Amino acid sequence: MNVSLQQAQVVIAAAQARARELGVQAVISVLDAGVHLKAFHRMDGAPLGSIDVATGKAKTAVLFGCNSEDVYEYLKPGAPAPGLELSNGGLMPFAGGMSLRNADGxxxxxxxxxxxxxxxxxxxxxxxxxxxxx
Amino acid sequence: MNVSLQQAQVVIAAAQARARELGVQAVISVLDAGVHLKAFHRMDGAPLGSIDVATGKAKTAVLFGCNSEDVYEYLKPGAPAPGLELSNGGLMPFAGGMSLRNADGxxxxxxxxxxxxxxxxxxxxxxxxxxxxx
Amino acid sequence: MNVSLQQAQVVIAAAQARARELGVQAVISVLDAGVHLKAFHRMDGAPLGSIDVATGKAKTAVLFGCNSEDVYEYLKPGAPAPGLELSNGGLMPFAGGMSLRNADGxxxxxxxxxxxxxxxxxxxxxxxxxxxxx
Amino acid sequence: MNVSLQQAQVVIAAAQARARELGVQAVISVLDAGVHLKAFHRMDGAPLGSIDVATGKAKTAVLFGCNSEDVYEYLKPGAPAPGLELSNGGLMPFAGGMSLRNADGxxxxxxxxxxxxxxxxxxxxxxxxxxxxx
Known part of the structure; x- marks a missing residue:
């Protein structure tokens, strides 16, 4: 079960509207459940460095089925999985990545x-x- | 001078409409003049393999400022640049990539x-x- | 808007003169606004390891439009973006990278x-x- | 024994002057005998795709101590080393790469x-x- 293009467009449009309210030029990336790019918008003026960071946060969220910052709990100093951030070509374990779920969760x-x-x-x-x- | 997000959305919407007319499930990728992703849509049912191919065609077009298939003329058997397709992390020298130019070319x-x-x-x-x- | 070759040569010449004053054998790398190499000098005696470090610092600066060391503020212990240095193929978040801006900023x-x-x-x-x- | 920065600058200046005579916007890359970048100039207007191609030709020349196009003789159809162009991260076996030698060869x-x-x-x-x- 994967996010549809129509769903991804709804998600991006709402995110983009919120970014405008906040005065932020954002990169917004949507991946499917197989960690493959579904839709992507880079707002004018967003830093080029955010392309990889946005997609990396989405990757982190979908790889572990959680929010990207939740992964930090496993790899932070004293936690049981030091270095986990080096897996999967590099995780982005801080906020801005969130999993998408259907009505059944x-x-x-x-x-x-x-x-x-x-x-x-x-x-x-x-x-x-x-x-x-x- | 780079394509704006609004321009990229216009380009993708028109391409997607044409894909629907042709009964094709396509991946459509737009890069800026610096070879960085600006906007991306993967239609439902498009092969996963097309994600990299679509972006690779756009990369080929922007790197050399032409259509992706034009690059084949340089690297085909007997042409002066055999192996050129191995440059830049792999070119996609066949049709489907086209450069975008403003009114001044x-x-x-x-x-x-x-x-x-x-x-x-x-x-x-x-x-x-x-x-x-x- | 990208740095011209003439500008890049002026930048490198001045940097190289300063390096000589300081008795340092330096690698000096200039990237354009699209993160592509424009000009590069490796002074005789500079460590080979500095080739990638110099270009990585310039990449870090242009990706986020700041000095390379400014990025450390986001990823240092206790800061909001742990692991950011793993993005974009590896950042170099310490001093030596600086953005170049034209007269209009x-x-x-x-x-x-x-x-x-x-x-x-x-x-x-x-x-x-x-x-x-x- | 490696090319010095002064030698690399002389080589690039002469190449660039010739490019101007020919009306070509070129990328010119100089590597040392250890295949590491020594100096690099990208003339304004040169295609972004030429950055990797120019350095790839120099890499091909220094890896085998010959002109880049000489390597084609080993990998062309019917020659003894098919696929050699896939080695070393991708060779560029066509003209534009030439080895640099000192007075002793x-x-x-x-x-x-x-x-x-x-x-x-x-x-x-x-x-x-x-x-x-x-």
């Missing part, structure tokens, strides 16, 4: 956002997730 | 399409390019 | 320097940036 | 040129080699 993909401060990226991603459920 | 990016037969991919890319000029 | 590229102690690399990069504005 | 590096037609790239590289010997 099945993982269908993830959204990743980068371009603002980390809490802003998280708010933008949340707007995308909320639009999917609406 | 300046290179601002490229579109790459994959998912149908090669001539179909070319028609879909052409629809995207035409929409930019319209 | 537009990002046109970056300089990256490696070969000396980190504060020396920073001084050499500053000399390059200063020459661009002169 | 010792290999000290290579020049690689891309941006014009293949015979033009060869003429530009030859000008660089000639300047080293002068």
């Amino acid at each position: 099945v993982l269908i993909g993830a959204i990743g956002v980068s371009g603002g401060a980390v809490p802003q990226d998280r708010l933008i991603a949340e707007a995308g997730v909320a639009a999917l459920g609406a | 300046v290179l601002i990016g490229a579109i790459g399409v994959s998912g149908g037969a090669v001539p179909q991919d070319r028609l879909i890319a052409e629809a995207g390019v035409a929409a930019l000029g319209a | 537009v990002l046109i590229g970056a300089i990256g320097v490696s070969g000396g102690a980190v504060p020396q690399d920073r001084l050499i990069a500053e000399a390059g940036v200063a020459a661009l504005g002169a | 010792v290999l000290i590096g290579a020049i690689g040129v891309s941006g014009g037609a293949v015979p033009q790239d060869r003429l530009i590289a030859e000008a660089g080699v000639a300047a080293l010997g002068a």
Whole structure:
């Protein structure tokens, strides 16, 4: 079960609207449940460095079926999986990646956002997730 | 000078409409003049293999400022640049990638399409390019 | 808008003169605003390891439009983006990379320097940036 | 024994002058005998695709101590080493790469040129080699 293009477009449109409200130029990336790119928008003025970061956050979220920042709990100093961030070509274990689930709770993909401060990226991603459920 | 997000969305919408007319499930990728991803849509049912092919065609077009298939003239048997396809992390020297230029003819990016037969991919890319000029 | 070859040569010449004053054998790399190599000099005696470090610092600066060491503020222990250094094929978040801007403040590229102690690399990069504005 | 920065600058200046005479916007790359980048100039207007091609030609020349096009004799249809072009991260076995040797004939590096037609790239590289010997 994968996110459809129509769903991905709804997610991106809502995220982009939230980014504009916040005054953030963001990169917004949507991956499917197989970790493959489904849809992608880079707003004018977003840093080039955010392309890889946004997709990396979405990758982190879909690989483990959680929010990207949740992965930090496993690899932070003293936690049981030091170095986990080096797996899978590099994880991005901080906020802005969120898994997408259907009405039954099945993982269908993830959204990743980068371009603002980390809490802003998280708010933008949340707007995308909320639009999917609406 | 780079393609704007609004321009990229116009290009993708036109290409996607043409793909639907042709009954093709396509991946459509738009890069800027610096070879960085600007916008991307994968239609439902498109082969996963087309993700990299579509972006590779766009890369080929923007790297050399031409259509992706034009690059084949340099590397085909007997041509002066055998092996050129191995450069730049792998070129995709067949139709479906086309450069995007502004009204002054300046290179601002490229579109790459994959998912149908090669001539179909070319028609879909052409629809995207035409929409930019319209 | 990208740094011209003439500008890149002015930047490198000034940086190299500063390196000689400091007794440092440096690698000096200039990227354009699209993160593509524009000009590069490796002074005789510079460590081979500095080739990738210098270009990595310039990449870090242009990807985020700041100095390379500024990126450390986001990823250092306790900061909001742990693991950011793993993005974009590996960042170099310490001094020696500086963005290049035109008279209007537009990002046109970056300089990256490696070969000396980190504060020396920073001084050499500053000399390059200063020459661009002169 | 490696090409010095001063020698690399002489080689690049001569190649660049020849490129201007020919009306070609070229990328000119000089590697040392250990296949590491020594100096690099990208002329304004050169295709981005030429960055990797120019350095790839120089790599091909220094890896085998010959001109880049000489390597084609080993891998062309019917020759004894089919697929050799896939080694070393991808060879560029066509003209524009030439080895650099000191007065005793010792290999000290290579020049690689891309941006014009293949015979033009060869003429530009030859000008660089000639300047080293002068």
